[in-house]
Amino acid sequence: MSEPPVLETRGIVRDYVSGGGFGARRVVRALKGIDLKVERGKTLAVVGESGCGKSTLARIITMIDPPTGGTLLIEGREVDIARHGVSREMRRKVQIVFQNPYGSLNPRQKIGDVLSEPLKLNTDFSAGDRRDRAMAMLLKVGLRPEHFNRYPHMFSGGQRQRIAIARAVMVHPVLLVLDEPVSALDLSVQAQILNLLQDLQDEFSLTYVFISHDLSVVRHVADDVMVMNKGEAVEYRSRDDIFAAPEHPYTRTLFAATPIIDPARIRARVEAKATRAVAGQ
Amino acid sequence: MSATDDPDLLSASRPAGPAPVSPWLENWRYFAGNRGALIGLVVFLLTVLIAIFAPLIAPHDPAQQFRDALLAPPFWVEGAKPGFLLGTDALGRDILSRLIFGARYSLMIGLVVVTLALVTGIVVGLVAGYFGGWVDALIMRIMDIILAFPSLLLALVLVAIIGPGLFNAMLAIAVVLQPHFARLTRGAVMAEKNREYVMAARVAGAANLRLMFRTILPNCLGPLIVQATLSFSNAILEAAALGFLGMGAQPPTPEWGTMLAEAREFIQSAWWVVTMPGLAILITVLAINLIGDGLRDTLDPKLKRS
Numbered sequence: 001m002s003e004p005p006v007l008e009t010r011g012i013v014r015d016y017v018s019g020g021g022f023g024a025r026r027v028v029r030a031l032k033g034i035d036l037k038v039e040r041g042k043t044l045a046v047v048g049e050s051g052c053g054k055s056t057l058a059r060i061i062t063m064i065d066p067p068t069g070g071t072l073l074i075e076g077r078e079v080d081i082a083r084h085g086v087s088r089e090m091r092r093k094v095q096i097v098f099q100n101p102y103g104s105l106n107p108r109q110k111i112g113d114v115l116s117e118p119l120k121l122n123t124d125f126s127a128g129d130r131r132d133r134a135m136a137m138l139l140k141v142g143l144r145p146e147h148f149n150r151y152p153h154m155f156s157g158g159q160r161q162r163i164a165i166a167r168a169v170m171v172h173p174v175l176l177v178l179d180e181p182v183s184a185l186d187l188s189v190q191a192q193i194l195n196l197l198q199d200l201q202d203e204f205s206l207t208y209v210f211i212s213h214d215l216s217v218v219r220h221v222a223d224d225v226m227v228m229n230k231g232e233a234v235e236y237r238s239r240d241d242i243f244a245a246p247e248h249p250y251t252r253t254l255f256a257a258t259p260i261i262d263p264a265r266i267r268a269r270v271e272a273k274a275t276r277a278v279a280g281q
Numbered sequence: 282m283s284a285t286d287d288p289d290l291l292s293a294s295r296p297a298g299p300a301p302v303s304p305w306l307e308n309w310r311y312f313a314g315n316r317g318a319l320i321g322l323v324v325f326l327l328t329v330l331i332a333i334f335a336p337l338i339a340p341h342d343p344a345q346q347f348r349d350a351l352l353a354p355p356f357w358v359e360g361a362k363p364g365f366l367l368g369t370d371a372l373g374r375d376i377l378s379r380l381i382f383g384a385r386y387s388l389m390i391g392l393v394v395v396t397l398a399l400v401t402g403i404v405v406g407l408v409a410g411y412f413g414g415w416v417d418a419l420i421m422r423i424m425d426i427i428l429a430f431p432s433l434l435l436a437l438v439l440v441a442i443i444g445p446g447l448f449n450a451m452l453a454i455a456v457v458l459q460p461h462f463a464r465l466t467r468g469a470v471m472a473e474k475n476r477e478y479v480m481a482a483r484v485a486g487a488a489n490l491r492l493m494f495r496t497i498l499p500n501c502l503g504p505l506i507v508q509a510t511l512s513f514s515n516a517i518l519e520a521a522a523l524g525f526l527g528m529g530a531q532p533p534t535p536e537w538g539t540m541l542a543e544a545r546e547f548i549q550s551a552w553w554v555v556t557m558p559g560l561a562i563l564i565t566v567l568a569i570n571l572i573g574d575g576l577r578d579t580l581d582p583k584l585k586r587s
Contacts, residue, residue, distance in 0.1 A: 062484055063484075064480060064483065064484065088486055091484065091485075091486045092486065094484075095484060095485070096480075096481065096484050098477040098480070098481065100477060103476050103477040103478060104477040104478050104480075104481050105478055105481075106478040106482070106496060106500070107478075107500060108499040108500055117482065117485060117487075118485040118486065121485055121486035121487055121491075122485070122486050164481070167481065167485070168481075171485070171486075
């Protein structure tokens, strides 16, 4: 029998109830039945505009929030946090990296403690062991030993995101949910972080759910792509298929909205502007 | 190029400036730039030293009565008796010595009351803010009820119920001050608990208690420290008020408020008996309030000049 997929969801639904009390109760359906399946070592990219339910999906997959309906299977095992809660073991399997590297690190925790906390909570390693492993991971994500005893505010956004990634990988999860991990970073740092993620994926055979609105990034990392709109998956196919021939009208709109970065064109525009300015004087 | 094996690239992107200043040192520099706060700190430290070394500094025993020097005026007034710098009270006790020993009571009152109020307020506020829902509603309504009474009146009622005395007075004041801490903690916790680092800690496997006390609480301490400082002076003041009303420390305890009460009838004839304890309360409370204001400016990033 073949290995079950690392992540599978069947008809995931999530409602948010607003109002209540004195106002009228209103139910907002953020996810309208999401089915997806990711095999080990693969990357699924979830794209869509803001408010389409991407992050809600991320929180459900990470077992932070329970779904209102549907089933979530991690490595073929059903998880129902609404009724049974989450065991330590299941918690360990799925980790998350958040979008905002400035909010995702505890400002009062040294980097060394940030990295060893997951080990302290999930394993029986001694304090010395935890320290060694945290240090090894720190080096692996491209930071230096002297960073171990510093606080988050002493780091740049890209460095912080490296720390957040290191923290998520500390407990060797099978699935890593990346909630727009590079969209808060500038372009050159984005590439470094994406490369780091690729290296880690190869080394630990990690499975990624990569949430993004940036199609050029998605094209770079994804195996499969799921396009979401208003809580529904409008298109869900392999990357090459979807980029070659987007089928759904929404996907086409999304692709058309991506700005094209063409250095030659930008340079031409800047030069034209400069010439005009000189001529004007 | 792989990003992981090229740490030089990272270091190059950050200029090699001076070593980062530790947050404590930075805060201290900012605090020390505030002259009022610094003066307050010096006065407060002096008070602490006086309280600690009271038996060595005080010229007389605070309870000893000098029958030949009743109501002796302070040294700069005509008719002063040598050996009694700030004069004596109606029973011939040296006012300076009583004030020096009274500093011990005032500081102890402040410390005990603030500790009690802070600890219970933090726990109650954490629970309310973290769990929300009906727990929050129930706790905060009780706090609202306590806050609805004028604080001194409520303290007075509590002391009247459990009986007068210094310890009961401190208990009552702690109960009255505690809702301020609870509210402050609750607000800060509600702001922090949805931050991503809390979520990350939860995903890493942290349970509720750890999230509350290890992850969230340290990030809520700034405003609490300020409130604690300001409550310290409030506690001294209210204890003095209860003492003055006869519900706090009982004579012959040299507590400043109680001293004021005993001297009430001599306001016309021997002004120093009332003035000296009053001044002691004023100076101590003022010093602590100055520290509190300085701390608030230091710890609140919104008030900081960058």
